[in-house]
Each structure stands twice: as structure tokens, then as C-alpha cells.
Amino acid sequence: MQTRRMLATTAIAALLAVVPFSGLRAESLRADDRAYFANAAAEQSARDALGRQLEALQHAAGIAPAERFRQAEVMEAQCLRHHGYLHLQAARNARDHRPAQALDQVMGLCSRIARTGRAVLREAPADAAWAAPYGFLRARALKDAAAPANAELDEAVDALADPALDSFARLRGQILRTAVYPQIERGGRRWDTGRDRQALAQQPDRTLREAGWKGYWQGLQSRREPMASVLLGLVQVNDAAARLQGEGPAPARGYQHMGLDAPTVDVTLLAIEHHAGDRRAYQDILLRHAARTGIDSPQLWDTTVPDAGYTPPVLTLAQLRDTAADAMQHLGPAYVAELRALLDPGNRRMDLATERGERSQDAFPVNAPDAPAMLFVGMRSGDLESDVEIAHEAGHALHGEWMQRGHASPLQRNGSPWLTEAFAIYSELRFRDQLYQQAQDPRAKAYYLKSLLDDMVMQLFTSSEEAQLEQSIYQGAAAGTLGTADDLDALTGQVLARFGQQPERYPQLRNSWMAKRLMYEDPNYLVNYLYAGLLAVQLYVQDQHDPEGFRQRYLAVLGEGFDRAPQAQVAQLLGRAPDWPALVDADLKVFNQMAVQLQALHARIEQGEGA
Structure with a gap:
């Protein structure tokens, strides 16, 4: 997703503060x-x-x-x-x-x-x-x-399974469009807790944030029974197709197409699980800061807003361009x-x-x-x-530009999705970091550093729980232990707890199996984001420790297309063969160091700096 940096930081920050949102219309x-x-x-x-x-x-x-x-x-x-x-x-x-x-x-x-x-x-x-x-x-x-032992069988299975999977995906969208999300009237405005979910999470009014958070989950829950039927039906069709074609369970087939295997994925997920305490510690940092800045008994919905008195600026397109370019200098x-x-x-x-x-x-x-x-x-x-x-997306586009510079064969421009995504996620991490580095007000620095940490949480923990959840759903369906929405809720709660979430405190989170769009639209794709995120965070670390060596390695791999196995390209990027559990530990070490930096910023804000 992104990148950047700027000149005359103080003057530009002042300019950005007065850019009205309505200015985007032009x-x-x-x-x-x-x-x-x-x-x-x-x-x-x-x-x-x-x-x-x-x-x-x-x-x-x-x-x-x-x-x-x-x-x-x-x-x-x-x-x-x-x-x-x-x-x-x-x-x-x-x-x-x-x-x-x-x-x-x-x-x-x-x-x-x-x-x-x-x-x-x-x-x-x-x-x-x-x-x-x-x-x-x-x-x-x-x-x-x-x-293929039987090419005709493979074609016949695809001819039956593919339209069925497409129908399940469309049906999910149709069902969700009929979900009943509570409406909120406040200050002369009508809010839809489904459509306006992100905007509600940013509202200074705490009661509005809470109502928005709970309303979104209430809306999802209104369609949980038909959604369970869709997901379990899709899983059965996809898994049966994979087994009929001799590729084993559907998740294992997905891992093979990534150039990985089930034992590798399992050991990576276990390594992330061992760091669940790091995620909970980060959540505690956010909640403690909310409490120290005047929020009584803070909850999840109190961790999504900037510090009081700080409004994140709206970038013009020219400023976005300059910031993104500076981030990749x-x-x-x-x-x-x-x-x-x-x-x-x-x-x-x-x-x-x-x-x-x-x-x-x-x-x-x-x-x-x-x-x-x-x-x-x-x-x-x-x-x-x-x-x-x-x-x-600019990171993806520059990947294509660099393959053109490297004269990559058109037949080798598409490869492992997780490696492709790693380049784009690395760009977005750099973009957030650039905003953090150029900010002066401690409240602005905390806002952008938190966004960077939240991104890492998504890449490492959320991607792991999604990969584990999808794998577990396929296993449960094959074993006959899943048959209802209640079963899916219970399984989701178990998985979330393993990766540092608190479904016992926020039971609505057990419904999150309904919100995983790619489980329906592109089955067994979500695990790609786990490896993309692990690699992207490490690229972000390496470009700071060895900028010249990193630049040479990164641009060389970026330009060659997919003319080697993904593991070989990762080995060149890292300077060594990938050891995924070791990479997990290295990424989380950096994450924890940055969380300490956020705590230091919180202390300054709590003492009145930036007010």
C-alpha cells in the first residue's frame, strides 16, 4: 500500500492543517x-x-x-x-x-x-x-x-465447482446487503452503522463511537444464519473439488500454489501465537493512554481516535505525491x-x-x-x-514499471501473490513511517506511529488469525464438527483468543467469520497476507539497517519478474534463506521497540505537550 517525506516540515504542517475536506471535490x-x-x-x-x-x-x-x-x-x-x-x-x-x-x-x-x-x-x-x-x-x-492423473476429471470438476463457488460469493454479497444496521440520529445527521462504520470510529463523541461499533456487529449478526449456510456450503464444494483432483484438502492446495506446505504454515502460525502477549500488551498501552487522558473505563472503540485537540490533516494530491516520493528516497x-x-x-x-x-x-x-x-x-x-x-497500489504499479525496466518476460510478470503483496505492503509501511518522521507535534507523531503499529498488527496478527480460522473451518467441516452459525462463532472465538484478541470481553468479535470477504470470494487466499506481511515488515527493517545493500537487492528482485521460485527471491531480498519462525521473532522485536516509542510519546502528551 504506500510511502514518503517533505521539505520545510513546519510550514507544510501548518498548510495541511487548513486544507478543508471539501477541497478534495476539485x-x-x-x-x-x-x-x-x-x-x-x-x-x-x-x-x-x-x-x-x-x-x-x-x-x-x-x-x-x-x-x-x-x-x-x-x-x-x-x-x-x-x-x-x-x-x-x-x-x-x-x-x-x-x-x-x-x-x-x-x-x-x-x-x-x-x-x-x-x-x-x-x-x-x-x-x-x-x-x-x-x-x-x-x-x-x-x-x-x-x-494431473485424469485431465478430463479435472476439467469436469472445475466446470462444476467454479460456477458454484462464484454463486456462493455472489450470494454472500446479496445477503449482506439485506443486513439490518441500526441507524443513529445525532447533531442533525443520520448515521448508518454499516455504511458509516469507519467514520463513526473517528468521532470525538464517545457514545457515538460505541454505538457505531456495536451497531456494526449487530447488523452483521442479523444475517448470521444464512451466512453460515453460504460459508459451509462453499467450504464443502471447494474442499471436495481439491480432493477429487488429487490435491488433498483445499487449504493444503492453496499452500502448495504459494510454494509452501502445511507444516511450514503451521509452524509459522504457532510462532505468531507465541507472541499473542505482545498484541495484548500493545492493546493495554492504548487503553491506559485513553484512561490517562480522561476516558473512564476505556474500551476498544476508544482506541481509534486521535488525541483530543489534534485533527489529522487532509493531504492534497500534490502533497500526497511529495510525501510518497520522499518516503522512498x-x-x-x-x-x-x-x-x-x-x-x-x-x-x-x-x-x-x-x-x-x-x-x-x-x-x-x-x-x-x-x-x-x-x-x-x-x-x-x-x-x-x-x-x-x-x-x-502505487507500490504495485512501480513493481510493474520495474519489471518493464528489467525486460521481464510478459509470461513471467505474474507470480506468487504473497511476494507481490509484500512489495506493496512495504510501500505502505514506508508511507506511514514518513508521516511519523516528519511530524512535529507529539500528538501527530503518536497518531502516525500508532497507524504504523496498527498496520503491523494487521499484517502479523490479523493475517495469522485469518489464516488459522480459514484452515480450521475447512478442518471442522471435513470432520463434521461444524454445522451451524453457533459452531462458527465458537470456533472463531477460540482462534481469536489464540492470537491475542479478547472474545470473552467483546463477544461480538466471534461473528467476525462473516466479515472475512476473501474467504468467500477467493477461498484460501488470506494466508498470502501472512507471508506478505512478515516479509514486508522485515524489508522495512532492513532498509534502515543496510540502505545501500537493501536498495541493490530490492530493485534487482523487483525488476526480474517471477523467474525463480519465491523462496529463492526472498532469500536474495533478505540475504539468507527464509526461516519463518525466526522472521516472526525479528518482526515482533521491532514491533515491541516501536510500542515503547509510542509509550514515550503518550507520556509527553499526558504531561500537556502539544495542547
Whole structure:
């Protein structure tokens, strides 16, 4: 998610303090996508031509393998351009299904092109010089070709399971849209505890925060029975499909696709669990500070607001750009220049709005070989988390730019999601750190340092409990111990307690299985964030201890694409083979040191500094 730094800190801080939220209205942007295609008709025409080219290549005879592979690379690059363009069009108007349908077609086309390229590699002699740079891709192609014992069975299972899983995901969304969230009338405004959850958490009025927190969980609970049916049905279908295809339980299949295995994941989760006390200690720090600043018997909903008298500034887009660029200065002028160009409003490479309208509430980079990277942000709210989202997606976009600089093969631009996410999460950690470093008022420094610590909690602890919860649900469904919403509540409470949460004090948290969107929309993906977060925090640490060595390692891996196993790339990034439990300990050591820094800031604030 993000990055940054600034000149003349005091003057800029004063400027930011007076930027009104309403000023964002003038900063909606529409990306100039003509660098991809002149218009929708041109894209359609080029897409049809690309389909014909693929058909011709697949049926052509007498083409040397090296040339056949080169043509597949060229076509994949073109296909990625179509994908980026259509993804952007579909997100601009979520009600118009035509770009989304075209995007589905393009994804199928890109997949067929990639299969054509892999087939050429499989058939190439082991000593073919032209194939040497694609050794990892060739090894994967050979493994995939050898794996299926019954290809027809696999296709039949996918044909049945995939539409069912998609239906379950859609059904979840439909059910949640019928949830009944309490409405709050306060100060002439009507609040919806579901839609306005984040805004309510930031309100100075304590009773409003509490009502917002409890109302959100009350709304979720109103749909717990049908949600349980959806989740357990989805789990049964997904797990049965994995077992029928000979890949074992669905979670184990997910780990294998990550380049990991179940024992590795289990030992990593256990290592995080051993640090549950660190999470509880951090929560106690926040609650004690709330008590010492005048809140009687503080609760969770009292830890989400800045210190009294401090209002976080709203960044203009130019200020966001400068901050993000300053945060990544250690990666060198070339990286910073690319980042500034991406985030410069004048370059029209960002597509964002300050009102939702018909836009998708998604955020993503738009990348393709030989085309400028762009960003789509469904809605920028102007708060810190919205800007962190932009910095995160900018990290993804710069990854694509660096692969282009490194001449990565279009067929090797997509790889392990957890490694891809690590780069973007590292960017967001740097972005938060930059705001913390440049702040002067102790209340501002505490606000941004807390945001950095909260991010680490999410990456390390929340990701662990999500991975453990999903794994446990699959295990419970297979064992026949889960059948009701009550069962899911009880299991969720057990998992949360293992990772430092307090479901006995806040029983509403046991309903959080309903809020894990990716468990429904992308089963067994959540565990990717655990490893992405572990690696991202360590990257954040290493860039401070060895800035020059880190810069060289990071940019080298960033530019090569996914031409090696993810574990090998991680070993280069860290300078050693990854030992995940040791990485957990190292990350939590840094986390605890930063928590001590936050305590010191709290002491200054409690003594009246910054008031």
C-alpha cells in the first residue's frame, strides 16, 4: 500500500492543517487511457485480431520453437494491455457489465496464450540455449503437465465447482446487503452503522463511537444464519473439488500454489501465537493512554481516535505525491522519479473520485508492457487510510514499471501473490513511517506511529488469525464438527483468543467469520497476507539497517519478474534463506521497540505537550 517525506516540515504542517475536506471535490481525476487504446472500438478490433493471431500460431507448422515462444511473449504483452484497459473501464462503471464480460474473455485469451508459451517450453530440449532464461517457467510447465492423473476429471470438476463457488460469493454479497444496521440520529445527521462504520470510529463523541461499533456487529449478526449456510456450503464444494483432483484438502492446495506446505504454515502460525502477549500488551498501552487522558473505563472503540485537540490533516494530491516520493528516497532517484510521475495529477495517470457514483469501490494498478502504469481508486475519502491505499497500489504499479525496466518476460510478470503483496505492503509501511518522521507535534507523531503499529498488527496478527480460522473451518467441516452459525462463532472465538484478541470481553468479535470477504470470494487466499506481511515488515527493517545493500537487492528482485521460485527471491531480498519462525521473532522485536516509542510519546502528551 504506500510511502514518503517533505521539505520545510513546519510550514507544510501548518498548510495541511487548513486544507478543508471539501477541497478534495476539485481533485477527482480521470486517467488518460489512450496510451492503451484510442477508444473502446479500437480495443475491440485489436482484441479480435489478437484472437486470430493466436489461432494462427497454434495451428501453424514449421515455426522454430524459439520463434513460436517469442510470438507467444509478444501476444501476451498485447493481451495484458487489453486486460489493463478493460479492468479500468469495468471499474469506472460497475453497472455496465459489458467491459466486465469483455475482461472475462481477455482473461481466457491471456491464459490460452500463456499455455501456448508453456507448451513450447515443455517440448524444448533441456539444453536449448534460447530456453535457459525461462528455466523456472519450464519446470512449472513440466510439473503441471505431469501432475494431473485424469485431465478430463479435472476439467469436469472445475466446470462444476467454479460456477458454484462464484454463486456462493455472489450470494454472500446479496445477503449482506439485506443486513439490518441500526441507524443513529445525532447533531442533525443520520448515521448508518454499516455504511458509516469507519467514520463513526473517528468521532470525538464517545457514545457515538460505541454505538457505531456495536451497531456494526449487530447488523452483521442479523444475517448470521444464512451466512453460515453460504460459508459451509462453499467450504464443502471447494474442499471436495481439491480432493477429487488429487490435491488433498483445499487449504493444503492453496499452500502448495504459494510454494509452501502445511507444516511450514503451521509452524509459522504457532510462532505468531507465541507472541499473542505482545498484541495484548500493545492493546493495554492504548487503553491506559485513553484512561490517562480522561476516558473512564476505556474500551476498544476508544482506541481509534486521535488525541483530543489534534485533527489529522487532509493531504492534497500534490502533497500526497511529495510525501510518497520522499518516503522512498532510499531506493534512488530513478525509482523516485517514476513514483512522482505516476502520482503527479498533471500526468493524468490516476483515476479517482471523491464521490462513489457508479464506480467500483476497488483500487488497483493498471500495468502492461510498454505502456505507462496507472492507478484506479474507486473513491478517495481524504483520510489517512485512503491515502495509504493509494501508496499501496502505487507500490504495485512501480513493481510493474520495474519489471518493464528489467525486460521481464510478459509470461513471467505474474507470480506468487504473497511476494507481490509484500512489495506493496512495504510501500505502505514506508508511507506511514514518513508521516511519523516528519511530524512535529507529539500528538501527530503518536497518531502516525500508532497507524504504523496498527498496520503491523494487521499484517502479523490479523493475517495469522485469518489464516488459522480459514484452515480450521475447512478442518471442522471435513470432520463434521461444524454445522451451524453457533459452531462458527465458537470456533472463531477460540482462534481469536489464540492470537491475542479478547472474545470473552467483546463477544461480538466471534461473528467476525462473516466479515472475512476473501474467504468467500477467493477461498484460501488470506494466508498470502501472512507471508506478505512478515516479509514486508522485515524489508522495512532492513532498509534502515543496510540502505545501500537493501536498495541493490530490492530493485534487482523487483525488476526480474517471477523467474525463480519465491523462496529463492526472498532469500536474495533478505540475504539468507527464509526461516519463518525466526522472521516472526525479528518482526515482533521491532514491533515491541516501536510500542515503547509510542509509550514515550503518550507520556509527553499526558504531561500537556502539544495542547
